[in-house]
C-alpha cells in the first residue's frame with residue numbers, strides 16, 4: 146500500500162475563495178471551516194496539482210491531455226494525468242483529501258474547536274478592462290486574506306495510491322507546485338512543500354521515485 150504525506154507551508158497570505166457571484170462587487174469570501182479556520186479543500190489542492198503534473202509531463206515530452214481541450218476516454222490508454230486525476234470518462238486513481246491546519250501547534254484541532262480564527266485581512270483591487278485599458282466600476286473587488294503573522298502549515302495524506310509510477314508523478318508535481326488558491330499573480334498563496342512517499346510504511350527515496358519515472362511509459 147502506497148501513501149503520500151503532504152505538508153504545505155505558506156510563504157505568503159492565503160486566499161482560497163468561493164468565487165464571487167458574477168456582476169457583483171462582492172467580497173471574495175474565504176473557505177473556512179465552521180469555526181472560521183482556513184483549510185485547503187481537496188478540490189483546490191487537486192486542481193492545482195493536476196495543472197502542475199500536466200506541465201511537468203509535457204516538459205518531459207510525454208503525451209498528455211490538455212485538460213481544457215480534450216481528455217482521455219479510455220482507462221486502458223489514459224495518459225498519466227487522466228489516469229491519476231480522472232477525466233469525464235475515467236475515474237481517477239487517487240482520492241484527494243482536504244489539507245488541514247497542523248501548525249502552529251498552539252492552534253491545534255482542540256484549540257480550533259473552541260476558538261474562532263483571530264483575524265482576517267482584506268485587500269482591495271480594481272479589475273482592469275483589457276480591451277479598453279481602463280478601470281471598470283463593476284470589477285471593483287475585495288479579497289479576504291489570512292495574514293497570520295506566523296507560518297501556517299497545512300497537512301494531509303493521499304492514501305491507497307495504486308502504483309509507484311502514480312506516486313512518482315504526484316511526488317514530482319508536489320515538488321514543483323508553487324502555489325495554492327487564487328490570486329497567485331498578486332503574490333498570495335505561495336507554498337513550500339514537504340512530501341514523503343511510503344510503501345508499506347517504508348520510505349521511498351526521491352531517487353527511487355525519479356528512476357520509476359524514467360522507465361515508465
Ligand SMILES: [Zn+2]
Nearest residue numbers: 210217224227
Ligand atoms: Zn489524458
